[in-house]
Amino acid sequence: MTAGSPQEETLTDRVRSAILDGDFVPNQRLVEADVCEQFGAARAAVRETFKELAGEGLVEILRNKGARVRAISREEAVEITEVRMVLEGLSAAKAAERVTPEQATRLREIVGDMREAVAVNDVDRYSELNAALHAEIRAIAGHRTSAAIIKRLGAQVVRHKFRLARQPGRAAVSLPQHELIVAAIVARDPEAAQTAMQQHLRSVTKALEAGPT
Known part of the structure; x- marks a missing residue:
């Protein structure tokens, strides 16, 4: 990336924006295959994104059930x-x-x-x-x-x-x-x-x- 050029938006940025904009709603399951297709990303990258967003409190990862958008009471x-x-x-x-x-x-x-x-x-x-x-x-x-x-x-x-x-x-x-x-x-x-x-x-x-x- 050259000096002064805008920072490239990451997959995590894009999925986060989708959650904050309401494209993904609270308690909605985030199916790996669907997210891969929607964002043109590999499964490994999607899994890492889910982990990052779980760390931010936006996603929760359920054992044997995958990920979903976390609902804030x-x-x-x-x-x-x-x-x-x-x-x-x-x-x-x-x-x-x-x-x-x-x-x-x-x-x-x-x-x-x-x-x-x-x-x-x-x-x-x-x-x-x-x-x-x-x-x-x-x-x-x-x-x-x-x-x-x-x-x-x-x-x-x-x-x-x-x-x-x-x-x-x-x-x-x-x-x-x-x-x-x-x-x-x-x-x-x-x-x-x-x-x-x-x-x-x-x-x-x-x-x-x-x-x-």
């Missing part, structure tokens, strides 16, 4: 969000310590776009911007260990987040929480940024607990 989604609350709080605090003027401008722009999405009730756009804001904060924080764990945990609860984003009025509740997070980071106040992020994710936890199983 509401209770587990709540626990995962509680862990994220600690890690993303750390990321927000680090971001407040390290944010540059250019990065602060970018955060303000994302929040401004989120306001516009709420104003026109564009739930899909708001959800995309929500994810972009959290990713931007992690990038500014530059804390690779927490970012890797957060990414893995977030992948496990993607379906719960998708349903939560579509709860009536959820975006209007979430927006001021994100505004507080960004205001604290831009003000370079690590303690306030950490508190605002944790309060936001505590709100997510409560919404998950109140939602359907």
